[in-house]
Amino acid sequence: MNISSNMSTKEQLVNFFKNEFPQANFIIDNVGEKSATIRKKVSIEHLRPGGTVSGPTLMEVADTALYVAILAKIGLVALAVTTNLNINFLRKPSPEKDIIADCKLIKVGKSLIIGEVSIFSEGDPEPVAHAVGTYAIPPIKS
Secondary structure: OOHHHHOOOHHHHHHHHHHHOOOOOOEEEEEEOOEEEEEEOOOHHHEEOOOEEOHHHHHHHHHHHHHHHHHHHHOOOOOOEEEEEEEEEOOOOOOOOOEEEEEEEEEEOOOEEEEEEEEEEOOOOOOOEEEEEEEEOOOOOO
């Protein structure tokens, strides 16, 4: 089976998250064949003492961007799951700007997909974090 024939559009992904993950709080800016860009509006609940965006918030954004990119590539497979997520926190993100996560899939296999995510404060060209993650993909029936 050719996985790329199952690609999802931005509109399909928006509807999928609205229905399957109504608690999700992010915006899909863009999807490509092996990429996705999402944003999260930063609010008081995302901050830690010292006025910076919390690590768990940045990890959530990285994992979500990876999931969006994967679903854009293989179709709406709700049971794809994270098996590994490594993140490096590089700089203090702005507490007053959206967090932007730009994901590129670097290996798309039959059972595992690996991607990298660069995370930015909106308007700043220097990343605030970088993550690499792996997802396990359930067998796709043809």
